[in-house]
Amino acid sequence: MAVKENSPLEQFEISRLVDIQVGGLDASFTNSSLMMVIVLALAVVSLGAGMRRRAMVPGRWQSIVELTYEFIADMLRENVGSEGRRYFPFVFTLFMFILLCNLLGLVPYSFTVTSHIVVTFALAAIVFVGVTVIALVRHGVRFFTFFVPPGLPVVLAPLLVPIEVISYLARPVTLSLRLFANMMAGHTMLKVFGGFVVALGLFGFAPFVFIIAIYALELIVAVLQAYVFTVLTCLYLNDAIHLQH
């Protein structure tokens, strides 16, 4: 299912670098895998190196690491409370992974891992399944009262309960689509205007300026979408732990 050469969608093509088959499963090392490994390495190196000296008065690098830590820690504390501390490593990992995938995807000629719905959906599914399991373990059957808003008139129950259930089940879809669509739209737009720059020759100056503006916007979107994904994860976690609307 190859995409036409020079199409704006060509950048999303998965290409196999090393063919690997494990028990009939295609586990090939692709350009996407390469970016994931780079993200992993970058995260480990930058966070590890930042904290290597464990300075009492942090340097710049250590400050960035500590600020990131406190940013996520505050987010979790504000949205979930003290019970959320157990899930901090996961939330932190989620944020770092999405943030670095988004940002590294903006490097020219690289690949944006989060521009693939299957990746964002997998991440959203982990969150959704995890949150639901936490809620079921914590509250047992009482979890299902979550779908009945407090003070709901009995007459409206047949109407509102299905809506609540559907909105709950839609969470992984909206969560993954939001990230995927933002990434894909941004990168496609960059590519389309990049094509204009070449096609217009001298007048390509105008779309070029526009691309710079869009690129700056995409940097914001990259950080913002990682933030949004993480905040929503925190909110879902809060629902699971406190069963509140």
Place this chain on the structure above:
Amino acid sequence: MPQLATADFAPQLIWLAITFVALYLVMWRVVLPRIVDVLEERQRRIDDDLVTAEGLKREADEALGAYEKALADARADAHGTASETRDAIKKQAAEREAELDATLARENEASDARIRAAQEEGRAHVRHIASDAARAVTRRLIGAAVDDAAAAAAVDAALAGDR
């Protein structure tokens, strides 16, 4: 759309699982404990420093209080000494004045007495001269000799009349 190529799903999901789990383990086991260590160590240090600073401030306050008390004591002392000295000087001055007054009064009295004595003496001389003169005048005028006693009595009478 390359995102819908189902053949590419498996490798992406497998590598996502591998890298995400690896990242999670590194964060959970290595990076986050380090950050927590550093932050807690710093917080403890700050708290310690705050406690020390509070102690030092209390000491400084105490020292300041002691200093102020010493200053107030010294001031009160100085005030007392000054008023004592002033009183002593005043008393001394009063004594001296009284002594001077007494001396002056004594001398006054003495000179009064001397003046009175001189007056008496003068008056006695006047009487004597007057009686002599009276006798001499009488002898010349009438040739009669008047004895001393009679002349003196006459003079006395005349003097008494003058008075």
